[in-house]
Amino acid sequence: MSLVSVQNLKVSFHSRHGLAQAVDGVSFKIEAGKTHALVGESGCGKSVSSLALAGLLPRTGVEIEAKELLFRDTNLLSLNPFQYREIRGKHIAMIFQEPMTALNPVMRVGNQILEAILLHESSDPQKLKRRVIDLMGNTGLAEPDLVFEKYPHQLSGGMRQRIMIAMALALKPELLIADEPTTALDVTVQAQILALMNQLQTDLGTAILLITHDLGVVASTAHTMSVLYAGQVVEQGRVRDIFAQPVHPYTEALFDALPARAKEGELKPIPGSVPSATEYSKLPSLCRFFDRCQYKNDTCFRKPTASGHTSWCGRENRSGESAA
């Protein structure tokens, strides 16, 4: 049984511009101890999907439905806010792109980790302080006893992300949801933070839901992946299979836009942009990527086709495709 099973998740927001169907039928599973990546351009529904899973979407103005939203055998849709908080405190941890928003600006960072532990464990705060300093040291923070006393604004972005990871380490979560955890960091710090997350996975068997724009990060850290476009999954499977042979034209276009994969002088940006979620209902029902697709033709439709992994594109095979 998977640790997490999301089946046909739909999230819509009531906004001034009408109903925004931000997530429209997303399904994926996360296995214990493995990393599942959600990728796709900005606005395609990665964060909203993960916030729905973590129970962190607002309760008003939002509609969430799913055929299944399971964490082990717990139906997350049936939980009240208190029960959800308990699950987040004990089993599911989150780290975000900008840790500043998740940290309390007027509280010393060490105390924030300490309080996170005290929420689900009663221990002597003095002894706990030692443990927190050790945890902070484990994340590569130099002089953790001094950093303990600092406020978030006194630390660099990389240091703040390490504080968030120390908090996650303290919880020993079964699932870590990491939404663009390294996007705001320079490449060397990024590599250290990714290594730290891998360490967490190896030591504690933590499953990770990794949200990122960065396909390089996916290739080096994730086991399985879902490619999202306009609130829907367009391709899903093992990372190594999808990298070896992307089938959906959107996935292919994402790869072609990647500097490391493009042949010299052949970097191909994807024409057009992701529509806003209030516009999805106006998109061609045969395939939401249709307008931007270089292979679109009058036989297009959307159906899952499996060839080692699943792609939601009707084109049978790449050799038989006919470009418009």
Ligand SMILES: Nc1ncnc2c1ncn2[C@@H]1O[C@H](COP(=O)(O)OP(=O)(O)OP(=O)(O)O)[C@@H](O)[C@H]1O
């Ligand atoms: N509170 C909200 N009210 C209305 N629409 C929203 C709200 N939150 C998100 N959306 C819309 O839902 C869609 C998906 O947003 P989401 O934040 O999940 O994108 P994302 O894939 O995480 O993008 P990024 O890579 O930029 O973080 C977008 O069209 C966004 O404008």
Ligand SMILES: [Mg+2]
């Ligand atoms: Mg996001």
